[in-house]
Amino acid sequence: MRKELPVLLGSLIAAIVILDYYIKHPTVQAVAKEVIDWGILMSAFALVLASVNLLRKHARAVIRREKNSPYSFILLVLLISMAFFGITQGSKSTVFTWLYDNVLQSVSPSIYASVAFYLLSAAFRTFRARNLDATLLLLSAGLVLVGRSTIGTLTWDGFSWLAEWLLAVPNAAASRAVLIGAALGMVSTGIRLLTGIDRAYLGSE
Amino acid sequence: MKNFDVRWLYVVLVLAILIPMLRPIGIPVKIGTWTKAVHEYMDKLNAGDVVLICSDYTAATENELGAMRDAIVKHLLKKNVKSVLIAFNSQGAPFSNKIVAMYGRAGKVYGTDMVDLGYLAGGEKALTSFFADLKRSTGKDVRGTATDSIPILKNIKTLSDIRLVIETASGVPGPAEYVRQAASYGTPLVFGLSSGLVSSATVYLQSRQAIGIVSGLQGAAEYEKLTGQIGYATSAMDSQSLSYMTYIAAIVLGNVIHFNSRRKPEPRT
Numbered sequence: 001m002r003k004e005l006p007v008l009l010g011s012l013i014a015a016i017v018i019l020d021y022y023i024k025h026p027t028v029q030a031v032a033k034e035v036i037d038w039g040i041l042m043s044a045f046a047l048v049l050a051s052v053n054l055l056r057k058h059a060r061a062v063i064r065r066e067k068n069s070p071y072s073f074i075l076l077v078l079l080i081s082m083a084f085f086g087i088t089q090g091s092k093s094t095v096f097t098w099l100y101d102n103v104l105q106s107v108s109p110s111i112y113a114s115v116a117f118y119l120l121s122a123a124f125r126t127f128r129a130r131n132l133d134a135t136l137l138l139l140s141a142g143l144v145l146v147g148r149s150t151i152g153t154l155t156w157d158g159f160s161w162l163a164e165w166l167l168a169v170p171n172a173a174a175s176r177a178v179l180i181g182a183a184l185g186m187v188s189t190g191i192r193l194l195t196g197i198d199r200a201y202l203g204s205e
Numbered sequence: 206m207k208n209f210d211v212r213w214l215y216v217v218l219v220l221a222i223l224i225p226m227l228r229p230i231g232i233p234v235k236i237g238t239w240t241k242a243v244h245e246y247m248d249k250l251n252a253g254d255v256v257l258i259c260s261d262y263t264a265a266t267e268n269e270l271g272a273m274r275d276a277i278v279k280h281l282l283k284k285n286v287k288s289v290l291i292a293f294n295s296q297g298a299p300f301s302n303k304i305v306a307m308y309g310r311a312g313k314v315y316g317t318d319m320v321d322l323g324y325l326a327g328g329e330k331a332l333t334s335f336f337a338d339l340k341r342s343t344g345k346d347v348r349g350t351a352t353d354s355i356p357i358l359k360n361i362k363t364l365s366d367i368r369l370v371i372e373t374a375s376g377v378p379g380p381a382e383y384v385r386q387a388a389s390y391g392t393p394l395v396f397g398l399s400s401g402l403v404s405s406a407t408v409y410l411q412s413r414q415a416i417g418i419v420s421g422l423q424g425a426a427e428y429e430k431l432t433g434q435i436g437y438a439t440s441a442m443d444s445q446s447l448s449y450m451t452y453i454a455a456i457v458l459g460n461v462i463h464f465n466s467r468r469k470p471e472p473r474t
Contacts, residue, residue: 029337036330036334037342039327040326040327040334043326047295090347091298091323091347092302092347092348100264100299104264108263108265108267109265109267111265112265112266116218116448117215119452120215120451120452120455121211121214123455123456124211124455124456124459126459127456128460128463129460129464138456138460141456142456145449146449146453148400149423149446149449149450150234150235150423150442150443151446151450152446152449154232157235160237164237164238164239167403167407168411171407172407172411175404175408176408179381179408
């Protein structure tokens with residue numbers, strides 16, 4: 001019963017949400033909406049859980065003076081201060097907004113921008129015409145880069161058209177294949193979860 | 206040449222970005238079909254129409270998507286279109302403040318011309334709930350006012366009552382989630398995406414599930430040109446173009462070194 005009850009509950013809730021898609025009856029819609037609202041509450045709680053986990057991990061690192069504990073200390077200071085001001089004064093308060101605009105919004109793009117150098121190094125080392133496949137990849141990457149730049153379109157109008165065609169036709173075809181594959185995978189996983197064949201989410205014995 | 210230090214390329218990249226910022230070149234921006242489609246559709250909006258703007262991007266992509274957001278909101282203000290603001294990404298919620306401030310500077314009234322409904326956790330579940338009942342799923346706006354008493358939301362219950370959805374995203378939830386959840390309501394979708402997300406979103410253009418895509422900083426520059434409001438995106442295009450040329454140069458150099466090393470066998474010791 002310990003394992004059968006959660007599986008039964010999961011299947012029942014999923015059935016309600018699936019029925020809501022096909023049966024537009026007020027009662028079904030109301031029940032499905034309530035179920036989804038509970039799901040949203042649990043997602044919000046998961047955010048809190050993740051923050052608490054982060055807090056514990058880095059607090060332990062600071063207390064034990066592990067190798068990167070100074071960085072853990074900075075993380076804790078920022079995490080606690082943003083949470084404190086956000087909860088007590090609201091996310092539109094002056095202090096919270098200042099921390100968001102001057103810390104998160106400065107540091108995040110800087111870290112993101114460093115990816116440009118990794119990409120440059122990767123472009124130099126890996127985009128080599130070793131065989132036909134690699135050459136086609138290299139040519140399409142080059143055409144998209146040129147087509148998406150103002151210098152390229154200034155040189156020849158066709159580069160812009162080529163870049164859009166590459167993204168809209170071959171790339172879209174491959175994306176569709178991936179999407180359909182992923183959707184079929186999701187359906188298969190869903191059926192396995194709903195029928196209790198896959199019980200990995202129940203945890204170990 | 207085989208021992209070429211890639212850090213020289215880093216120096217070239219930094220110069221390629223910095224020099225145009227200090228001394229702009231002014232290379233003209235060509236308008237792409239996807240951005241043009243978005244602009245043409247938004248030009249047909251009428252004064253008083255209510256659109257939904259979703260800020261689902263992170264602080265890391267603010268420089269790219271912020272420029273796009275500003276260009277689009279300026280266009281909405283020019284057309285006197287009203288906006289309902291929401292975020293399904295926790296980092297996106299503060300960006301709605303900037304849209305509220307833009308509306309405020311244009312003399313618009315909070316609650317009547319725009320409203321900020323804050324952040325709704327839950328990813329795609331939140332989209333399902335929100336699109337089914339905008340007012341009940343949020344309950345109140347960021348200022349604590351009950352959604353039932355907000356004038357702009359008076360005649361709005363589901364997504365069907367919204368004229369257009371403008372989704373700005375750099376990750377999840379993204380185009381796939383919006384297409385799945387908005388499909389049954391018939392409300393048109395427009396995407397403003399970071400460059401990395403565009404390749405997976407082009408499928409929705411051909412299937413007409415989305416009207417158009419404003420793609421990254423280039424899309425933002427194109428939109429600025431279309432609306433005649435030149436801003437940050439246009440000024441950054443010179444740097445972006447030169448940095449793209451640096452990548453091309455890196456690819457070419459890498460291949461020259463590769464073929465050169467293949468032609469000259471290593472001397473036997």
